[in-house]
Amino acid sequence: MHSLKEILSFQPDGRTLTASGWVRTKRDGKNVCFIALNDGSCMSNLQVVVDKENGSVPAETLARCGTGAALTVTGKLLPSEGGGQEAELRADSVTVLGDTSEAYPLQKKHHSVEFLREIAHLRARTNTFAAVARIRSAMSYAIHTFFQQNGFFYVHTPIITANDCEGAGQMFQVTTLDLDAVAKKALPEGIDYSQDFFGKKANLTVSGQLSAETYACALSRVYTFGPTFRAENSNTTRHLAEFWMIEPEIAFCDLEGNMEIAEAFIKFILKYVLENCREDMEFFDARIQKGVIETIRQVIEKPFVRITYTEAVGELEKAAASFEFKPVWGCDLQTEHEKYLTEKVFNGPVIVTDYPKEIKAFYMKQNDDGKTVRAMDILVPRLGEIIGGSERESDFGKLTARMKELGLNEKDYDWYLDLRRFGTVAHSGFGLGFERLILYVTGMANIRDVIPYPRTVKNAEF
Ligand code: 4AD
Ligand code: MG
Numbered sequence: 001m002h003s004l005k006e007i008l009s010f011q012p013d014g015r016t017l018t019a020s021g022w023v024r025t026k027r028d029g030k031n032v033c034f035i036a037l038n039d040g041s042c043m044s045n046l047q048v049v050v051d052k053e054n055g056s057v058p059a060e061t062l063a064r065c066g067t068g069a070a071l072t073v074t075g076k077l078l079p080s081e082g083g084g085q086e087a088e089l090r091a092d093s094v095t096v097l098g099d100t101s102e103a104y105p106l107q108k109k110h111h112s113v114e115f116l117r118e119i120a121h122l123r124a125r126t127n128t129f130a131a132v133a134r135i136r137s138a139m140s141y142a143i144h145t146f147f148q149q150n151g152f153f154y155v156h157t158p159i160i161t162a163n164d165c166e167g168a169g170q171m172f173q174v175t176t177l178d179l180d181a182v183a184k185k186a187l188p189e190g191i192d193y194s195q196d197f198f199g200k201k202a203n204l205t206v207s208g209q210l211s212a213e214t215y216a217c218a219l220s221r222v223y224t225f226g227p228t229f230r231a232e233n234s235n236t237t238r239h240l241a242e243f244w245m246i247e248p249e250i251a252f253c254d255l256e257g258n259m260e261i262a263e264a265f266i267k268f269i270l271k272y273v274l275e276n277c278r279e280d281m282e283f284f285d286a287r288i289q290k291g292v293i294e295t296i297r298q299v300i301e302k303p304f305v306r307i308t309y310t311e312a313v314g315e316l317e318k319a320a321a322s323f324e325f326k327p328v329w330g331c332d333l334q335t336e337h338e339k340y341l342t343e344k345v346f347n348g349p350v351i352v353t354d355y356p357k358e359i360k361a362f363y364m365k366q367n368d369d370g371k372t373v374r375a376m377d378i379l380v381p382r383l384g385e386i387i388g389g390s391e392r393e394s395d396f397g398k399l400t401a402r403m404k405e406l407g408l409n410e411k412d413y414d415w416y417l418d419l420r421r422f423g424t425v426a427h428s429g430f431g432l433g434f435e436r437l438i439l440y441v442t443g444m445a446n447i448r449d450v451i452p453y454p455r456t457v458k459n460a461e462f
Helices: 004-009 059-063 113-118 127-149 179-185 209-219 255-276 278-288 292-301 309-318 335-345 396-405 410-421 434-442
Strands: 016-028 032-038 046-051 070-079 087-098 202-204 221-229 242-251 305-308 350-353 375-380 384-391 427-433
Touching (some): 004 016, 004 046, 004 087, 113 127, 127 221, 127 255, 127 434, 242 434, 255 427, 278 292, 309 350
Antiparallel strands (some): 070 087
């Protein structure tokens, strides 16, 4: 059997074939009935035409073909007599595989994204969410393609870990302890984690980076691509508690090399989507964000702007009056600052480097000025940060000194420090938030709408 995508690519030469899908709409004429069938393989529907007079499809069957019903139709593929599509399937027989009813929530009318979030188990049956799902799949494939073509090995880093890569304490704890029982005992001495499943406190990973570094210092070029978890109490359109991150890690590579790879990587994905997801991108361009295709084209053409954090703060100070949060050297850039830089000053992606060490993680390579680190964030219009990365501190002494300053226990990171004890080497990497890149590519407004089942503060439905 052929997918509707295949069928719609065939010459409408009268061949007989069978198509399956779900009814999007049914329109009854006097002598004919039009059924728009969709199977999700592409955006377009197949128009099925049923002759009501020749008796090929009983009236009782046709009555069951309402919006949402699952059908198999056998008929002849012919040039369409009506406008709007090239081919139509003139039905010889229709079988209802699964009935529907008036209670089906996706009756033909406009539904808000907020409403569709409440029926997330059905929303992939709408044009928008099916297109997002197809683009997400295509982008995943492009990500693996980019790395595999460039000599990177895919490494599966653990989901459950005992460390906090970013040191921000935003972890979900993983335990098999009976918390109710523990609470009832109200232990003044605290919980005895030696009794827990792993014999110590464990959590869901916030980043695969530290493990990826160990493999980069063996295979030279590696990447991870998997779910990561952050218990951040951020109720925004850009934060999820569970999101997917792509993290390459490259040995014998400094910050310059890291930025080059990150830029080439983003451009590769954008180009892949434009070339391979045309129908869906045209939909986003027409219905979700006007001009998104042209924006992406321009991003592919132009080199990304590169500025230091200090220069960025200089730019922001010129417009200080327009911000809610005053730009001050030493403070993290706020989203409003990132948007200003990308939208007002540079009109495109910007790579900001050399942030103050106080606002970045312990593992970043320290600059000679004693104040900044070899970090790089990539910021884009509309969203702000989509990539965070750095060259890693490869000097044992400097790294352990920084860990001490931050109160990190060296013992916990002993295996990580081994990389600096044995054959240490310059290495760099970054993390790309997958859902943020999907937002950027599709023009969708809310991160909850580019992952099938979003997990956010107070929400783990479905
Ligand atoms: O800047 P972050 O925290 O960097 C790291 O985790 C590094 N260990 C990455 C590395 O160097 N290997 O996160 C990286 C990216 C961010 O730029 C953002 O795009 C995304 O992950 N991100 C989130 N996306 C959705 N929801 C959240 N709560 C996110 N937190 C970070
Ligand atoms: Mg970051």
